[in-house]
Amino acid sequence: MRFVDGPVRVRVPATSANLGPGFDALGLALGLHDELSAQVISIGLTIEVEGEGADDVPRDESHLVVRAMRAAFVEMGTSPAGVALSCRNSIPHGRGLGSSAAAIVGGLLVARALVPDGDLRMSDAQVLGLAADLEGHPDNVAPCLLGGLTIAWTGDGARAVRRDVDPAVVPVALVPPFSASTELARRLLPASVPHADAAFAAGRSALLVAALTGTPQALLDATADVLHQRYRADAMPESFELMTALRDAGHPAVISGAGPTVLVLARGDVEAEAAEAAAPDGWRVERLAVDAAGATVLPR
Structure with missing residues (x-):
């Protein structure tokens, strides 16, 4: 399978889930972002990380962005010989601001963008469902993917409704x-x-x-x-x-x-x-x- 030449970049927002009483359902996308860049290489895996978590996250297949990318490639029926990944992180880790959701959504979207017909092979609804499976719940991945305020639920897969937030x-x-x-x-x-x-x-x-x-x-x-x-x-x-x-x-x-x-x-x-x-x-x-x-x- 052919892949996009050169790197692709994805920006993903921080999120806040629950918002008080909306436990495991409501989420809000916030203007603090991680940025990922990835490209297909001839062989192997390279990972560069700067910013939040740079001293703590692994530089191997266990890296959450890489795990999400691999899941996306499987969903799209492909597998590149090698990947080079660069992460510039601004979302604090372990603070309740959706850093893991950002890594998962970012990994899924950057992998999809590396495939020329990725949008046809994996829809936004599939991205949401796969992200929720990887995260374990949809309340953070939904606003990360869709922006604004989201109401997410599970039944026949993960689903979400998005709403604009009052500018006040x-x-x-x-x-x-x-x-x-x-x-x-x-x-x-x-x-x-x-x-x-x-x-x-x-x-x-x-x-x-x-x-x-x-x-x-x-x-x-x-x-x-x-x-x-x-x-x-x-x-x-x-x-x-x-x-x-x-x-x-x-x-x-x-x-x-x-x-x-x-x-x-x-x-x-x-x-x-x-x-x-x-x-x-x-x-x-x-x-x-x-x-x-x-x-x-x-x-x-």
């Missing part, structure tokens, strides 16, 4: 200097919750979609959660304390994904400035746009 919403990420384990965060969740909590979460997650897409004044009520954040508090006490303090002060703050980043869905610049001022010493502050485009193959 200003996401502010307060990123701690420590990481958290998604696997540990999931193990802390109970096997069942009270019916009243489930009903509360259903109502607030529905309100959250409305708030993010046109009624931002409702965001404080809409981001109230009883399903997962309190159960994970012991794994990230500093993050939970900061989130609680921000909410007590009237700001719509949530734990981003499985944490430990705290995300404030600020309603304008004044609230964004207040959120930034609340960051503890040593925490990274990122005022981010909502990424409306999602993962993008860049011009060659």
